Amino acid sequence: MTLASGAAVQRRRNWQAIVTVALLLVVGFLVVLPMVFLVEASLNVGDPLAFPPEAYGLKNYFAIFDEDINVLWNTLVIAVMATVMAILIGFTLAWILTRTNVPGRALLERLMELPYYMTPLVGALAWAVLAGPRSGFVNQLWKGMGFSGDIADIYTHFGIAWVMALFEGTVAFVMISASMKSMDPALEESARVMGASKLRTMLTVTLPLVMPGVLGATLFVFAEMLGSFAAALVIGIPARIYVITTAIWDSTLSYPPDYGRASAMGLALFVVMFGMLTFYRHMIVGGSFATITGKAFRPRPMDMGRMAWVLFAVCCLYVFLAVILPVAALLLTSLQRFATVILSQAEFTWANYQTALSLGPVRTAMANSLMLGFGVATVGVIVMAVLVWIIYRSTLRGRGAIEYLVMFPGAVPRLVFGLALLWAWLNIPIPIYGTLWLLALAYFTVMLPLGVRTLAGVVLQIDKSLEECARVCGAGWGYQMRTVTLPLLKPGILAAWLLIFMACVRELGASVFLMGPNAKVIAPSIVSAFASSGTELTAAMALIQTFTVIVALVILFRVTRGVTRELS
Amino acid sequence: MSTTRIEVRDLVIRYGDTTAVNGVSFTVGRGEHVTLLGPSGCGKTTTLRSIAGLEQPVAGSITIDGQAMYDAKARRNVPAEQRGVSMVFQSYAVWPHMTVFDNVAYGLRVRRQGAAEIKAAVERALDLVQMRHLADRPASKLSGGQQQRVALARAVAFSPTVVLFDEPLSNLDAKLRAEMRVELRELQRRLDITSVYVTHDQEEALAISDRVIVMNVGVIEQIGTPEQIYNRPRSRFVADFVGSANLVKGRYAGDGRFETEGGVALQAVAGHAPHGGETEVAIRTAYIDLEPRAGENQVPGTVRQRLFHGDFVQYVIDSPLGALIVRRPPVDLLDEGAAVTLSFSAEHCVLLER
Numbered sequence: 001m002t003l004a005s006g007a008a009v010q011r012r013r014n015w016q017a018i019v020t021v022a023l024l025l026v027v028g029f030l031v032v033l034p035m036v037f038l039v040e041a042s043l044n045v046g047d048p049l050a051f052p053p054e055a056y057g058l059k060n061y062f063a064i065f066d067e068d069i070n071v072l073w074n075t076l077v078i079a080v081m082a083t084v085m086a087i088l089i090g091f092t093l094a095w096i097l098t099r100t101n102v103p104g105r106a107l108l109e110r111l112m113e114l115p116y117y118m119t120p121l122v123g124a125l126a127w128a129v130l131a132g133p134r135s136g137f138v139n140q141l142w143k144g145m146g147f148s149g150d151i152a153d154i155y156t157h158f159g160i161a162w163v164m165a166l167f168e169g170t171v172a173f174v175m176i177s178a179s180m181k182s183m184d185p186a187l188e189e190s191a192r193v194m195g196a197s198k199l200r201t202m203l204t205v206t207l208p209l210v211m212p213g214v215l216g217a218t219l220f221v222f223a224e225m226l227g228s229f230a231a232a233l234v235i236g237i238p239a240r241i242y243v244i245t246t247a248i249w250d251s252t253l254s255y256p257p258d259y260g261r262a263s264a265m266g267l268a269l270f271v272v273m274f275g276m277l278t279f280y281r282h283m284i285v286g287g288s289f290a291t292i293t294g295k296a297f298r299p300r301p302m303d304m305g306r307m308a309w310v311l312f313a314v315c316c317l318y319v320f321l322a323v324i325l326p327v328a329a330l331l332l333t334s335l336q337r338f339a340t341v342i343l344s345q346a347e348f349t350w351a352n353y354q355t356a357l358s359l360g361p362v363r364t365a366m367a368n369s370l371m372l373g374f375g376v377a378t379v380g381v382i383v384m385a386v387l388v389w390i391i392y393r394s395t396l397r398g399r400g401a402i403e404y405l406v407m408f409p410g411a412v413p414r415l416v417f418g419l420a421l422l423w424a425w426l427n428i429p430i431p432i433y434g435t436l437w438l439l440a441l442a443y444f445t446v447m448l449p450l451g452v453r454t455l456a457g458v459v460l461q462i463d464k465s466l467e468e469c470a471r472v473c474g475a476g477w478g479y480q481m482r483t484v485t486l487p488l489l490k491p492g493i494l495a496a497w498l499l500i501f502m503a504c505v506r507e508l509g510a511s512v513f514l515m516g517p518n519a520k521v522i523a524p525s526i527v528s529a530f531a532s533s534g535t536e537l538t539a540a541m542a543l544i545q546t547f548t549v550i551v552a553l554v555i556l557f558r559v560t561r562g563v564t565r566e567l568s
Numbered sequence: 569m570s571t572t573r574i575e576v577r578d579l580v581i582r583y584g585d586t587t588a589v590n591g592v593s594f595t596v597g598r599g600e601h602v603t604l605l606g607p608s609g610c611g612k613t614t615t616l617r618s619i620a621g622l623e624q625p626v627a628g629s630i631t632i633d634g635q636a637m638y639d640a641k642a643r644r645n646v647p648a649e650q651r652g653v654s655m656v657f658q659s660y661a662v663w664p665h666m667t668v669f670d671n672v673a674y675g676l677r678v679r680r681q682g683a684a685e686i687k688a689a690v691e692r693a694l695d696l697v698q699m700r701h702l703a704d705r706p707a708s709k710l711s712g713g714q715q716q717r718v719a720l721a722r723a724v725a726f727s728p729t730v731v732l733f734d735e736p737l738s739n740l741d742a743k744l745r746a747e748m749r750v751e752l753r754e755l756q757r758r759l760d761i762t763s764v765y766v767t768h769d770q771e772e773a774l775a776i777s778d779r780v781i782v783m784n785v786g787v788i789e790q791i792g793t794p795e796q797i798y799n800r801p802r803s804r805f806v807a808d809f810v811g812s813a814n815l816v817k818g819r820y821a822g823d824g825r826f827e828t829e830g831g832v833a834l835q836a837v838a839g840h841a842p843h844g845g846e847t848e849v850a851i852r853t854a855y856i857d858l859e860p861r862a863g864e865n866q867v868p869g870t871v872r873q874r875l876f877h878g879d880f881v882q883y884v885i886d887s888p889l890g891a892l893i894v895r896r897p898p899v900d901l902l903d904e905g906a907a908v909t910l911s912f913s914a915e916h917c918v919l920l921e922r
Contacts, residue, residue, distance in 0.1 A: 465661035468622050471648040472655040473675040473726070487665045
């Protein structure tokens with residue numbers, strides 16, 4: 001008996017070691033290997049299609065500063081403009097919604113999440129429809145009112161930055177309001193008690209305390225802007241304004257495709273973004289800013305009197321510009337034969353939807369995206385739940401390394417990761433390039449951080465003693481899982497499933513590289529429709545995609561409200 | 569039949585490089601209520617959790633009812649669910665996705681009892697904590713005190729012989745805590761269970777235990793009945809942590825005599841056989857009288873400060889022993905500056921072992 005259980009302990013240890021090594025190998029294969037291939041490709045100065053490379057060198061890196069210096073300049077200008085605008089939006093909204101008595105605060109806070117779920121791709125298409133030169137709705141109205149020329153042109157540096165800022169603004173809002181919420185109001189109140197005026201308190205206490213949060217958000221948003229792709233693709237390419245992401249994309253389109261050049265640019269982008277994100281995390285975790293305690297305070301909101309309604313209007317304006325106006329523009333466009341905002345000239349029709357739903361390639365792309373969404377979300381959630389349990393609940397050695405690997409794809413720009421996967425799977429002798437299998441594998445890999453973070457949030461909320469208590473009551477591992485752990489995790493698992501599903505249906509960055517002629521998905525198809533067919537058909541396709549995401553979103557909100565109710 | 573229910577021997581538990589429990593041994597008798605008392609980080613909770621099978625020790629052994637639950641030498645570690653003990657968690661661990669009834673019935677259902685038996689046992693357990701009327705309520709809709717009662721009912725519903733308590737009252741407010749303390753003691757008596765209780769609240773430990781084990785930095789400082797712990801603290805740590813005491817430095821002169829640094833000779837007792845190297849005595853603040861009493865240690869002093877606490881009055885008295893704290897009933901108040909004579913018997917002047 002004693003001997004047997006001794007052997008059992010030993011057996012369990014061996015078994016755990018095998019599990020750890022196997023997991024590290026599989027995740028490492030999915031996450032790290034493509035990056036290795038990318039590094040190798042970037043150093044290839046011989047025949048760009050040869051593998052392994054015939055000659056190594058740094059020529060591809062020098063070329064960035066030599067031939068593509070204007071690309072770097074465009075990237076910098078647009079990223080800076082977009083960051084400034086996004087932070088302004090985020091700061092204003094955060095201040096209004098955490099520090100003032102704006103009416104309808106709870107509802108507004110919920111509405112602020114919407115732009116995040118509207119894809120930047122759809123937003124960019126909509127703003128191209130709204131503010132394109134001559135035919136854009138804004139310019140049509142301007143002429144309709146008797147003026148001449150264009151009032152707005154989206155095909156400029158500022159136009160690209162504007163669209164990017166509009167959709168990243170909500171991220172800035174979430175980050176800045178988190179730092180405002182975590183500030184102990186007693187810090188301000190004690191300044192007031194010491195005799196400081198409202199303004200003096202604001203300048204000497206509030207601002208210095210919130211500043212690190214704002215700086216952190218700026219850094220994070222700027223890094224995101226450098227790697228942003230959709231708006232630059234939809235608006236930048238027709239305008240011949242190339243940024244680094246579109247330049248990477250473009251150099252793989254030429255013949256022969258210049259993978260070395262693309263890889264060098266991709267790696268350079270990755271290194272810059274990775275550095276900034278690491279620095280950002282260091283700032284947050286470094287603990288040098290005591291305001292971020294993780295403890296939530298309910299700050300007493302300032303009484304703004306009649307101004308409160310002005311602030312309310314400001315919040316509504318943001319939702320209007322980022323959500324309502326774009327969707328309305330797309331809706332109007334998709335329902336006409338020729339897009340116009342002068343309704344007396346409009347010819348309304350369902351034809352675009354009929355075409356979108358009957359056109360072979362569009363239908364298969366839509367079906368493929370839905371299938372991938374269902375498949376990846378279902379299989380992914382199960383695998384990720386196991387990973388989360390191992391990382392955060394087991395005592396397995398090496399779980400820290402697994403966590404790092406799993407979170408790694410989050411630090412790589414999606415587009416660069418797509419490129420890495422492309423080059424890796426072109427050269428790995430497993431023939432899945434150009435099939436849905438590779439897309440599924442890629443989606444699973446890039447969704448790892450999202451899924452694991454969502455599930456971990458729920459797992460960490462569940463007090464460990466809830467599980468321990470089941471064991472002490474006599475339940476075995478299986479019984480405990482079935483009666484306690486899984487029921488408690490259910491809402492979180494559903495939420496993770498829906499988030500992954502939505503992310504798959506809207507995936508663009510990795511898909512553009514990995515889609516094959518027989519494995520098309522919807523987001524890249526929308527982009528190519530915009531380039532080749534009319535805006536009206538594209539609008540219909542974009543709305544069908546958006547509608548799918550909205551359905552998932554409505555279910556998500558239902559579910560998550562259930563979560564908060566159950567756990568509170 | 570042995571009267572020992574639980575036996576812990578030379579237990580060592582490590583987390584990485586830190587040793588949380590460093591060679592702890594004690595026994596708990598059948599029907600006995602033993603409390604592990606100590607400041608946070610002293611290893612008391614870790615010890616308790618290893619009895620439940622939730623922590624894996626690195627050395628020593630744990631035996632329950634003569635059966636080895638953990639034995640380092642034999643490489644034996646029975647999983648938590650097979651140990652047959654029960655536990656009340658600090659966070660209550662009431663499952664929010666079940667009703668009160670389902671929570672309490674859990675241990676019975678695991679043991680595959682019949683529906684009628686389960687119903688009867690759950691109702692009996694809920695009656696014990698006066699929660700029967702809330703049986704159908706979702707557990708997420710309970711107040712802190714109610715959750716605590718459910719956790720208690722759940723822990724005793726499947727008639728375990730051993731129940732472990734991990735600071736079960738620490739999340740309640742002071743008034744409720746005092747009430748629950750009384751109920752818990754009552755429950756222990758009625759159910760004839762053996763319990764090990766963990767707390768950092770010395771008042772709670774003294775009030776509800778048959779024996780108290782005082783722990784500090786992973787080792788046991790003293791084991792004894794509440795009265796022994798209070799009246800004969802063995803070490804400076806116990807004297808200081810349990811109750812309130814004045815510590816006076818000096819030198820043991822042999823034959824029950826202790827010479828303080830200020831040159832005062834006191835009559836003292838020891839809970840141990842004095843070895844001559846003792847340098848400190850402890851005098852409980854409650855055992856010092858402010859009027860001369862014949863045949864006792866007597867020291868002159870002056871009232872420096874008086875603090876009125878309601879249930880007692882605390883004086884700070886300057887004396888040749890140093891500034892002493894004295895707690896008296898709130899009658900016949902002395903003014904600050906008044907001259908007094910401190911009296912305390914040799915019984916209450918306890919020589920500390922280290």
